[in-house]
Amino acid sequence: MKNFKEMIAKAKNIENKPRIAIACPYDKNILEALGRIQREGIGDVILLGDRDKVDSIKEKYNIEMDPVDFIKSESDIQALKKSYAMVIEGQADIIMKGMVQTKDFMRTILSNKKFMKNKLLTHTVAFDIPSRDKLLFVTDPSIMTEPTLDQKKVILDNAVELLQYLGIEEPKVAIISSVEVPNEAIKSSMDGSELMELQKKDSIWNAQVYGPLAIDNAVSKEAAKLKNINSEVAGNADLLLMPNLDAGNIFCKGLVYIGEFDTGGIVMGAHKPIVLTSRSAGVDERFNSICIACVLAEKMK
Amino acid sequence: MKNFKEMIAKAKNIENKPRIAIACPYDKNILEALGRIQREGIGDVILLGDRDKVDSIKEKYNIEMDPVDFIKSESDIQALKKSYAMVIEGQADIIMKGMVQTKDFMRTILSNKKFMKNKLLTHTVAFDIPSRDKLLFVTDPSIMTEPTLDQKKVILDNAVELLQYLGIEEPKVAIISSVEVPNEAIKSSMDGSELMELQKKDSIWNAQVYGPLAIDNAVSKEAAKLKNINSEVAGNADLLLMPNLDAGNIFCKGLVYIGEFDTGGIVMGAHKPIVLTSRSAGVDERFNSICIACVLAEKMK
Known part of the structure; x- marks a missing residue:
């Protein structure tokens, strides 16, 4: 997967348009991104919540966004619960977070154990770096605070599955630390060498795994080459596993808010794709994230 | 300080050229950066070590680099110790790490307690981001592994001193975390609010301090603005204090190796500037770092 242009083209090519359910889409950027998804024929949108609020935002910012369905709800939480029910019951293929609290959204998703495919919900984001010949994926910059080694294994399960759904058959995975040599004072470096050893022994993932590596x-x-690191992954990683939330979040926000690279992300671990963009995400980030979700929705059916 | 162009101009304007002592400069990029420092009239260079090794690199890569002095040494460690002695005794104003092990270099520096000005040696780096109207400083991406709150105070002492020497009178300091709201599960966020409270109470630094902040x-x-953060620092930071080595290192290397932004850094905490660039640093990064050191050397006299 070279860049988001290719991702968008892939999303446009899906025969049965995925249906995206979103509760409380009371935000200019959300409605603009969803409008673009509809206009480009990528997916069908179902809005849930207060119609007046949506209409006043559409009017204020002159946004074209016409859902295939609009389901009115008494309250935000009721709209959220209904959007989730639609995904569970197969009336929608993707659930997206609107202007509800992240903790309410996550609590709703986690309320039904059958919806979970893996042990954890984890976030993976992609960056479109013009100087690279492929997207750069990073996990987990948003959900897991201080993952244990076992939790890192699940974060990798989820991310490797995502990359394979996107057609990257044997992803090159770098376990990131601040150093390349295992050092007991730096947990991420020890995790890096342990995960690599696990993979060598048991081939847990259909991926090339190397760690620890610095960026x-x-x-x-x-x-x-300068550090004599002899691995197919070094210098050519598809996916970076971050030490913890701080490192992942700070790294990714650096690439977005200072590097100004195009981005998009997805939450994996459930039976259907979950779009969880932050409040400050722009239109492109939301649009890209929904495109990833649409490509996945087809594979997860 | 807008960008490195301004830093370089400032370095060129120093009346008494600083003298830079470097042991074992057996590296193409080091010699090229030092050559540029000499040619542009910024500083005088004293090389220590094996002349034949230096000459063969100069010849191989056609490098113009003529030190004001070349001191031959029996061994790398002897050259390193001599370079340090020169700085301590006032025959040189700046010490720079050549191709010696970082641990040997640091051990040598720390062997003389009188050379220390503060309690810790810590690294601060600057980035030249064309879309910003001033340099962005980050600390500490290289030395302190898991700083305690007390150690973070010293890291800030050193960095704020650096910024003031560079003419930024009351730096805007953001204590970085992955969240903006103190959360006990995320140590960096608690440190952020504690450092801000400390500053509110005792005005430890001549700086505006705000934390926790995400990037x-x-x-x-x-x-x-979207998150309703009401502070002069928010959105306009001069200096970012990182949670720990992993976060700082990964963030900074992301800006250099993916963002491709121009950078340079300096180690503070001693009575003279210490240039400690990594093995993979390019010519510009080394040149910029020496320029910072030259501007400082004048102030530290």
Whole structure:
């Protein structure tokens, strides 16, 4: 997967348009992204909540957004619960977070154990870096605070599954730390070598796994060569597993708010794709995220 | 300080050229950066080590680099110790790490307690981001592994001192975390609010301190507004204090190796500037770092 252009083209090519359910879409950027999804024929949108609120935002910002259905609800929580019921019952293929609290959204999703496919819900984001020949995926910058080694295994399960759904058959996975040599004072470096050893022994993932690696050696072939790191992953990673929430969040927000790279992400771990963009996400980030979800929805059927 | 162009101009304007002592400069990028420092009249260079090794690199890569002095040494460690002695005794103004092990370099520096000005040696790096109207400083991406709250205070002491030497009178300091609201599960967020409270109570630093902040709210005024953060620091930070080594290192290497932003850094905490660039640093990063050191050397006299 080279870039978001390719992702969008893939999303447009899906025969049965996925249906996206979103409660409380009371936000200019959300409605603009959903309008673009409808106009480009990528997916069908079902809105839930207060019609007047949506109409006043559409009017104020002159947004074209016409859902295939609008389900009125008494309250935000009721709208959220209904959007979730639609996904569980097969009336929608994707659930997206609107202007509800993240903790309410997550609590709703986690209320039905049958909806879970894996042990944890985890976030993976992609970056479109013009100087690279493929998307760069990063996990988990949003959900898991201080993952244990076992939790990192599940984060990898989810992310590797995502990359494979997107057609990256044997992803190159770099377990990121601040150093390349295991050092007991730096937990992420120990996790890096343990995850690599696990993979060597048991081939848990259909992926090439190498760690620990610092960012320079994960993305720059020249830097990897300078440090004599002999691995297909070094300098050429598809996916970066971050040490914890702080490192992942700070790294990803650096690429978005300072590097100004195009991004989009998805929550994996359930039987259907979950779009969980942050309040400050722009139109493109939301649009890209929904496109990823649409490509996945087809595979997850 | 707008960008490195301004930093370089400032370095060129120093009346008494600083003298830079470097042991074992057996590296193409080091010699090229030092050559540029000499040619642009910014500083005088004293090389220590094996002359034949230096000459063969100069010849191989056609590098112009003529030190004001070349001191031959029996061994790398002897050259390192001599370079340190020169700085302590006032024959040099700046010490720079050459191709010696970082641990040997640090051990040598720490061997003389009188050379220390503060309690810790810590690293601060600067980034030249064309879309910003000033340099972005980040600390500490290289030395302190898991700083305690007390150690973070010293990291801030060192970094704020650096910014003031560079003419930023009352720096805007963002204590970075992955969240903006203190959360006991995320140590960096608790440290953020504690450091801000400390500053409110005792005005430890001549700086505006705000925390915790996530990256978006530290550098983007729009994102800060969306989250209703009411602070002069939000969206306009000069300096980012990172949670720990992993987060700082991964963030900074992301900006260098993916964002491709121009960078340079300096180690503070001693009575003279210490240049400690990593093995993979390019010519520009080394040149910029030496320029910062030259501007500081003048102030530290």
